[in-house]
Amino acid sequence: MSRVTMGFPKLRVRWLWRSLASRLALLTIVFLAVPVLIYDQFQRADVTTQTLLLQSAQRQGDLIARALEPDLSRANRAALPHLGSVLGRFADENTRLKLLVRPRTMSGSEAFFYVGAAPSVPTDDLNAERRQLLEQGVLDRLGASCAGNAPLALRLPRSSGGMEILTSVTPVNTEFGCWALVTSHTAGGYLESSLGRPYWSTPVVQAAALIYVGMAALVMAVLLGVWRNLHRFRDLARDIVSGGIGGDGGQGAFAARNTVPELSGVAEDFDRLVDTLRESARSLRRAAEDNAHAFKTPIAVIRQSVEPLRRSLSGGDHRSQRALTMIEKSVDKLDGLVSFSRRMDEAAADLIAPPRRRVDLSDLVERMAGGYTSLLAERQLHMRSRIESGVVVRASEDILETVIENLVENAVSFSPQEGTVSVRLTSNGGWAELVVEDEGPGVDPANLPRIFERYFSQREPGRGMPEDESVQNQAEATHFGIGLWIVRRNIEAFGGKVRAENRPTGGFRMTVALPQA
Known part of the structure; x- marks a missing residue:
C-alpha cells in the first residue's frame, strides 16, 4: 500500500512534465524570468560603466580647468570677450566647453552667466543649459567657497539637432570671481551609453528586447500552433465519438482540420484508422446478418422436416420417437447458438463503432x-x-x-x-x-x-x-x-x-x- 502511495506522486510529476500544457507554462515562466535576471545583471554592469565614464569626464574637466587657471587668474572684464578663443585650445569635435563666471561683486546662483563657449553655442541653447543647471542645483552647490567638482549626467537637446551630455562642472576660484567650467560631450561612446537616461531606454537594450520578444513570440506561436492543432484533433475525435464512428463520416477529417504541415502524416493516419474502424463495423454487422440468415434457413428446413416424421411414427417404437425428440432439442439449441453468434458479432461491431x-x-x-x-x-x-x-x-x-x-x-x-x-x-x-x-x-x-x-x-x-x-x-x-x-x-x-x-x-x-x- 505504501509503495502505491509513494509511487503516485512520482507518476503525477512525470505526467505533468510530459504534458504539453505544463511545458508551455514552464516555458512562459522561463521567458519572463530570464530577461529580468539578465536585465538586472546588465544594469549593474552599466552602473559601473557610468561611474567610470563620469570619473573620466570629471578628471578631463579638472585637467582642462587646471590648464585654464593661469588665464583665468589674469582675466578681467576687458578679457571676458576673448576667453572663447582660449577655450578653443582644449575643445574638439567630441568635447565642448562652456565657461560661466560669478564676479565677486555678486552673489547667489543666479549671478552666474556665460562668458565663452568652444565651439560657439546659440544663445537659446546656453539659456536652456543654464536653466537646467539651476534646476538641478548644480550652481547652488558651488557655494560661496567656489569648490567641489560636480559630476553630471544631463542630456540636453540642441537647436541644431542631436543631443549633448553635460558630464562635469569644475570650479576655479580667482580674485575676479568664481568660474565654472562646464564640460559636455557628443562622442558616440557617451551618447550610446545610458548616461542621463534609464538603462531600458538605451538603443542596445531596446534592440535586444525586440529580438528577445520576437524569439519568444515565435517559440510560443509554434507551441500554441501545435496546441491548437491537437485541440482540433481532440474536438474532431469527440465529434466522431458523439456521432458514432459507424456513421457516414460527415463529421470531417483530421487532415482537413490540420494546420501544421509536420502533423499531416499523423492526421492522414488518423483518417485511415477511422475509415478502417467504420468499414470493420459495417463488415461485422453485414457478416452477422448474412451468417444468421445462412444458418437459419437450413435449421428451419430441418425443423419443418421433423414434424412429418413425427406424425408418421406416431405409435411407433420409442427409440425413433426419442431420436426425433433429440433432433428437435438439438435444432433448438443450434437455433439458439446462431442467435447467440449474431448477438456476439453485433456487440463486437457496437463496441468498435457505437452510434x-x-x-x-x-x-x-x-x-x-x-x-x-x-x-x-x-x-x-x-x-x-x-x-x-x-x-x-x-x-x-x-x-x-x-x-x-x-x-x-x-x-x-x-x-x-x-x-x-x-x-x-x-x-x-x-x-x-x-x-x-x-x-x-x-x-x-x-x-x-x-x-x-x-x-x-x-x-x-x-x-x-x-x-x-x-x-x-x-x-x-x-x-x-x-x-x-x-x-x-x-x-x-x-x-x-x-x-x-x-x-x-x-x-x-x-x-x-x-x-x-
Whole structure:
C-alpha cells in the first residue's frame, strides 16, 4: 500500500512534465524570468560603466580647468570677450566647453552667466543649459567657497539637432570671481551609453528586447500552433465519438482540420484508422446478418422436416420417437447458438463503432417497462417503476433497448412468483441512473466480480422459460452468459458505468449510470 502511495506522486510529476500544457507554462515562466535576471545583471554592469565614464569626464574637466587657471587668474572684464578663443585650445569635435563666471561683486546662483563657449553655442541653447543647471542645483552647490567638482549626467537637446551630455562642472576660484567650467560631450561612446537616461531606454537594450520578444513570440506561436492543432484533433475525435464512428463520416477529417504541415502524416493516419474502424463495423454487422440468415434457413428446413416424421411414427417404437425428440432439442439449441453468434458479432461491431445521438431515456424506459405486462402476468410477477421525466443521453436507442431488455429479463428470470421487479430512472449530478432490482436469491458474493465476464452464468437447473413456450422463447431460454457482458461493454462504450450488488433486504440490484446529454 505504501509503495502505491509513494509511487503516485512520482507518476503525477512525470505526467505533468510530459504534458504539453505544463511545458508551455514552464516555458512562459522561463521567458519572463530570464530577461529580468539578465536585465538586472546588465544594469549593474552599466552602473559601473557610468561611474567610470563620469570619473573620466570629471578628471578631463579638472585637467582642462587646471590648464585654464593661469588665464583665468589674469582675466578681467576687458578679457571676458576673448576667453572663447582660449577655450578653443582644449575643445574638439567630441568635447565642448562652456565657461560661466560669478564676479565677486555678486552673489547667489543666479549671478552666474556665460562668458565663452568652444565651439560657439546659440544663445537659446546656453539659456536652456543654464536653466537646467539651476534646476538641478548644480550652481547652488558651488557655494560661496567656489569648490567641489560636480559630476553630471544631463542630456540636453540642441537647436541644431542631436543631443549633448553635460558630464562635469569644475570650479576655479580667482580674485575676479568664481568660474565654472562646464564640460559636455557628443562622442558616440557617451551618447550610446545610458548616461542621463534609464538603462531600458538605451538603443542596445531596446534592440535586444525586440529580438528577445520576437524569439519568444515565435517559440510560443509554434507551441500554441501545435496546441491548437491537437485541440482540433481532440474536438474532431469527440465529434466522431458523439456521432458514432459507424456513421457516414460527415463529421470531417483530421487532415482537413490540420494546420501544421509536420502533423499531416499523423492526421492522414488518423483518417485511415477511422475509415478502417467504420468499414470493420459495417463488415461485422453485414457478416452477422448474412451468417444468421445462412444458418437459419437450413435449421428451419430441418425443423419443418421433423414434424412429418413425427406424425408418421406416431405409435411407433420409442427409440425413433426419442431420436426425433433429440433432433428437435438439438435444432433448438443450434437455433439458439446462431442467435447467440449474431448477438456476439453485433456487440463486437457496437463496441468498435457505437452510434450516438440524443435519446430520451425517460420515454424509452417507460415504453419498455410497459411492454413487459404480459410476461409479468404469465410469471405472476409485479413491476414497480419510478421514472423521472426529461432524462436525455447521447447513445444508440437500439443498443439501449438491448441493455434495458437484458437487465429486466435477467431480473424477471430470477424473481420468485408474486415477486416484484423494480425499475427506477433518476438524474443525479449530470448522470442518468437506471436501477433494476429483483427479489430473487441474489448472487454469491464470491461471484459478483465475475458476472460481467463473457460466458459466465450462475443459474439453477430448470430456471428460465417454461418448456411449453414457442421456439423463439425456447431459444431465448438458452443462456450463454453474454447478457450482462453486453450490458457492461455497451454502457462503457458510451462513457457510462455499471454496478451489481446484492440488496441488504434480499434480492439483486443492477445500477447503470450514463452521462446526460
